[in-house]
Amino acid sequence: MSxxxxxxxxxERRIEALRRRDAAxxxxxxxxxxxxxxxxxxxxxxxxxxTDAATTQAWLDSFDEGPTVTMEELTICADAxxxxxxxxxxxxxRRVDGQSVDVMMRSTLGLxxxxxxxxxxxxHTSVPR
Numbered sequence: 001m002s003x004x005x006x007x008x009x010x011x012e013r014r015i016e017a018l019r020r021r022d023a024a025x026x027x028x029x030x031x032x033x034x035x036x037x038x039x040x041x042x043x044x045x046x047x048x049x050x051t052d053a054a055t056t057q058a059w060l061d062s063f064d065e066g067p068t069v070t071m072e073e074l075t076i077c078a079d080a081x082x083x084x085x086x087x088x089x090x091x092x093x094r095r096v097d098g099q100s101v102d103v104m105m106r107s108t109l110g111l112x113x114x115x116x117x118x119x120x121x122x123x124h125t126s127v128p129r
Contacts, residue, residue, distance in 0.1 A: 003078035007085060007111055010118055015069045023057035031112065031119035039105060039125050050123075066093020067101065083111040083118070089125075103127060 001009075010029050017025035036050035037043060049055055060067070069091050076085040086108045093101045110122030 003080065003083060003113075004076040006118055007076050007078055007083050008074065010111075010120075011071070011074070011085070011109070015071060018060065018067055018069055021057075021060040021063070023053040023060055026060075027051055027053050027056055029118075029120050030123075031121045034120060035122045037124040037126075039103075039127050062095055063093045063101075064096045064098075066091075068092045071107075078111075081113045083113075084122075085109050085111075 014026050014029045017023075017028075030051045032047065032051055034047050034050050036045040036047070038045055038050070069089055072088045072090070074085060074087040076083060078084075086106070089105045089107050091101060091103050091105065095101060104127070106126045106128070108122075108124045109120050111118050112121045113119075
């Protein structure tokens with residue numbers, strides 16, 4: 001399996017875990033020192049918050065339906081130890097308060113392979129204005 005195939009599989013497992021609302025499985029791909037720039041504030045999430053399964057689970061539990069993430073135009077550039085990828089992601093669902101969510105986002109991820117395992121070390125999500 002190529003490095004790009006390994007990384008695509010990690011991202012797809014993460015998306016599937018989010019769909020199942022399994023925070024622990026979704027966060028398994030994240031490095032404990034993750035640098036995260038996300039749409040929701042603060043602009044930079046501390047690594048402890050970005051990788052905390054309870055925080056992720058609380059976000060997932062805010063959905064009555066979903067979240068469903070659809071990834072488009074995934075591009076992966078990888079060598080044996082470092083990789084980056086970017087995609088356009090659509091997140092859809094309905095919050096427990098009835099609010100519909102349907103947002104297109106840009107996503108850029110940086111990954112590093114340590115001790116034979118790929119982990120996401122950098123994540124940046126933005127929304128077009």
